[in-house]
Amino acid sequence: MSSSNDIILSIAVPAPLRQLFDYLPPEGVDPDTLQPGMRIQVQFGPRKMLGIIEAIKDQSDCPPDKLRHAIGILEPEPLLPVSIMKLCRWTAGYYHYSLGETLSLALPQALRQGKPASAGSITLWKSECDLDESLRKQLKSAKRQLQALELIQTSSQGMSEVELKEAGISKVILTNLAKKHLISRHELEIHDEPFDSITPLLKETPFTLNPEQQFALEGILETPSFHPVLLEGVTGSGKTEVYLQAITATLQAGKQALVLVPEIGLTPQTIERFRKRFRVPVVCIHSGLGDGERLQSWLAASRASAGILIATRSGVFTPMPRLGLIIIDEEHDGSYKQQDTLRYNARDLAIYRAKMADCPVVLGSATPSLESLQNARTGRYSHIQMKSRAGGAKAPTVELLDIRQQVLTDGFAQPILERIQRTLHQGHQVMVFLNRRGYAPSLICHDCGDIIDCPHCDAHMTLHRQPPHMHCHHCDYQTAVPWSCPTCQSKKLQPAGQGTERSEQVLSQLFPDYPVLRVDRDSTRRKDALPALLDQINEGKPCILLGTQMLAKGHHFPGVTLVAIINADGGLFSSDFRGLEKTGQLIMQVAGRSGRGQMPGHVIIQTHNPQHPALQMLSMNDYTRFANSLFTERQHLHLPPCGYLAVFRTESAYTQDGQALLQQLRHLVLEHFGGAASLTPLGPLPAIMEKRQGRFRQQLLLQSGERAPLHRALKYLVDYLDRLKLPKHLRWTLDVDPQEMT
Template identity: 35%
Template sequence: MTRVRLLVFNPVLNVLDYRLPDGVAAEAGSVVIAPLGPRQVLGIVWEPERLAGAEVPEARLRPILEVLPVPPFPAALRRLIEWTADYYCAPMNAVARMALGSMAALRGGGTATEYRLTGLEPKRLTPQRAAALDALHGEQASIRELADLASVSEGVLRGMVAAGLLEPVTVDLDRPYARANPLHAAPDLSPDQQAAADRFVAAVADQAFAPFLLDGVTGSGKTECYFEAVAEAIRLGRQVLVLLPEIALTQNFLRRFEARFGVPPVLWHSSLKQSERRRAWRAIVHGDAQVVVGARSALFMPFARLGLIVVDEAHEVSFKQDDGVRYNARDVAVIRAKFERIPVILASATPALESLQLAEAGVYEKVDLPARFGGAELPAIEVVDLRVEAPERGHWLAPRLVAELKDRLARGEQSLLFLNRRGYAPLTLCRHCGYRFQCPNCSAWLVEHRLSRRLACHHCGHEVPVPAECPECHTPDCLVACGPGVERIADEVAEVLPGARIAVVTSDTLNSPDKIGAFVAAAEGKAIDVIVGTQLVTKGYHFPELTLVGVVDADLGLEGGDLRAGERTYQQIAQVAGRAGRGEKPGEVLIQTRHPEAAVIAALAAGDRDAFYEAEAEARREAGAPPFGRWAAIIVSSEDEAEAREAARAIGGARPDLPDVMVLGPAPAPMALLRGRYRYRLLINARRSAQVQDVIRDWLGALTFPPGVRVAIDIDPYSFV
């Protein structure tokens, strides 16, 4: 009899021992199905010496039922799963789950049935079928996915199949991807770019761990440099993973990749339809996917021959996951590269302070691109003091910014206005009684969206139509929008620039690859005069005719309790400023602020990034904040406020008394109610020498909590709400 230890995918159990039936082999990393009571459970065979489990007599061991027909998870991936679970205080099976495809992908390839419109135009249509016909033009997916796209029931679509409006299509789930050609369109690089590319190519050829920080100004051609490393990996038959922070950046990246290598890369993100996820996962695990481009979840894919990892826009906060396994994909990417013994490139125009400190310490090799490609100049940056140059009453754009917008429109050039606030206004209230529209599930105001005529919570998704009267005093026509969002700024632009072609760019308006592609095509085709957008437009886009960037409210990011507010504001504004003057025409940036003396604003105006980072580093050093100290958070939540408060007090009362660990709280979280759960937080500040994870595990492991209480641990937190 052969005993095997399984990491099982069960929310309560983690590790169970089984036996292999006669004639069945299952090496470490094999994915298997095993019995668990009357049910079946998925598991991964693990080295017993690396995974503690309860000792069960051999006579009581049950046999596994099946070894699934996929290659075993490589040892490097198993070590990554162990490290991530240990560092982020997460259940190991929750981390391992991120490496799995669907059960259908694990079972094998084969075919699937999808549906598409036939093109028939019936004489009579129900409203639901008419809506489906409008929404599903050009789409092909399963009935369930099409129903989600069209916002109709599956029954409506099955009726359309019977009526001949939708037809079935058989899809091969293992059809091969087109092969990328590393020689397809070799670029003409500048001397600085060539030196950087040569260093990366050599590291890929060495096939050893080598972490790089690619620090290049906006427009310097960082992508072209690491594309040469990608080409070398392809030549060597190795796989490449490129992580992007936003799905919205994918379309622009795909075009650049296809222009360089002749074919698009393999995609991996949450918006893929199920058949494409199955196809991509199987191509990755069998080594047939040459280059995978995806969001942070792609980091745990079971690559067969990984040879290079690239983290683009590596400073981005969206690489940190704030629920489930709360990991930072930027940092875990470096650890995976270490286990895989391959290079990893962190590319950014505004690197995180932690990355810069590691480069200064010699842990990362820093590669600089100090100038824009092709002789383009960085834009001139000026500050507009709103205390001196105040906008007109009821307006949000200062006279100087309005004048520059008019000038660019007259010259046929493009402008971009940046405000990191979606919707029309962040707060709507009644001018008669003062009633404010608040989310019933969260400690947040409902944001007014006039384009869709709704009030929405951006935290839980709760939506209501804009009422005709106040729900409190029932006075009609009394609602007032307070403060600006991008929709309100767009209305103001339309008022001061009649006839200007305006595009509002947010995650609400660009919520599909097709819409993103249409926006990029319109901007490049000079069909847009003014872009009004959120952080979605701060990175990745290259519009040669865009010569003016206006930051509507530079102080917005400095508000609240974000301990990285200064750094984040600098990165965001520097990135959006980098959209200006990327072609032959010079660019200009106007930053509207009421605090021009703030260190971050002064550094942006002076173009002195180093001075800002030095001041930020000194402030962090004095506060014992990362990268000079450690932070961790404990978040306690429950649907019962008293239960959450008592659990938080119990944790606070049992706090450890250690010289290198300071515990703050418990206190109500700034977002005290989120998605129907009341929240309390404790913040831990520790020296670098402290074993924070061990301290937290020992501390919380001695406590028990009611079933309705959730206790989450956030190591190296980025969100403090």
């Protein structure tokens, strides 16, 4: 048995300092029981903090009399296994971030707060009656109660409150059913039974795959070892069914599957489809769940009692001891990139994690990112294409509608309104896509031309009508709608531009016989709002679906035969070099919502630029040609994926402070790395939106043709910045492989 003074604990604490701290083991604890990955409480300056044991060693650079004893460990086993510790070390190194904060972010919020890693109990709801015709009639006017009862009756053991919540069933609905004695509540102690003890694995028979799907499945399962597969399948080609059957094979081999999805909006329908297919526990982690619910999912995955984890980007850090497959759905989506604190890209971490676990990783998309296409071109990824829609559905036809010199009715061209009327009259559904929420993008004075601006940002305030207020979507500042112009006091203030609220009002007036269902961040704030809207859409009755990019991703609406894209021009001339790529992906994704059922689909794109080369290629459903044109442009400019990029950003109360700091960094790059011809500093320059939240933002770009020189320079600059004593009002951040330049 070792003496507590024979070993030193190297501990990572959740602080922005890029270093580890040495402590002696807690008094009274057998040092031989301590392992890396354990949570441990320490005195850190005046505060008690929860750290992670990063390493155990026998020497310290700190004098022995200066070493403190740690206070105590929180559990006898490591919560973070060796694989996740290694992933976090790589992440902290690549993004030049504090290891302590990286390890902390790998834990659920409840564990960061020091709560026990206890499985505890779950609430189950069981049916107390048969769902016959008389009961269906009784609940006809309470559709959500009927849906809840139908769901609960699908499982003889009952359904957990978390599962029902994920399906859009609120606690109020369950309580009302319980009051009618139709269901009952039970508390069930959680036992960590391995997922593969449940047989049979499947609840329902898989669909028969078409030749393209079968080829894709065989490519994924070709070997159980690490190989990245870019699965490029047009919208509606049946990628999800390929995922499901690949996961089935993984589960049959006794392995777990991790499925990453870009946004919380996609998780309810994905989870529902997976739970209909599999008997093994399917758990999920996303921001819509409470801390306790996320902890239970994390524990179930980390103890291998769950066979499948469906998660948004933070799920990439979840321990899965028997990981056998990773799927990254909509791999091109910008939501995989964290935009604050640790600015990691979950897609890239998932590939590194699959390499560590020596398992296949699938990157699925109808519109792959240029980075993934480049990796496929160079042979680093297998590239499998699915060019036809499943079930015999045809690709939609795309029409560019030139609206130059046309009279618009509140932003809508007459041919679009006529086509919407005809489609609704035929009993089909229409999707109207407008990627701008609110009533109007701005409020303008008719007399002097001034626009109501945010006092804290270089941005116009957006006018909302429900409830009436002005809202800055950049800093969240809100204020009442002004009665007069702040500049000239004129009362002639009028909306300028078009948002989803205003379009909803216009479409409701033009088509009073059909419901207009608005799907954006404002209309789906309530927890059960999005599932309720999706249920109404899936009834298949004629209606108009109006929304932002929330409608564009992953949804299957077989009743939609017409898609109208109202403002396609906004992203064609973006100041962000990725702007055109994102616009093209969004247009293709939105267009793909049309004609997914038996009826053919049609897409109309309103534009002032019908001759724009990008729109011409997209109108031919030719994403490959569109991507190739972007590759040529990026090669000339040495921009990703034909180069590497990192951005230092500053925020300060005074413009000159941020400029001066970035100017220092520029001089250091030229002085110490000037010989590296492939490393070029650009700036400092004001950010595209210079003033935000009352602070002035500057940025310095470092561009390189090679990754290694760039990271050597970044390490040198970060070490330099860590030694500086900066004023409190001046902050800096580093973004490696930025996805947004705005």
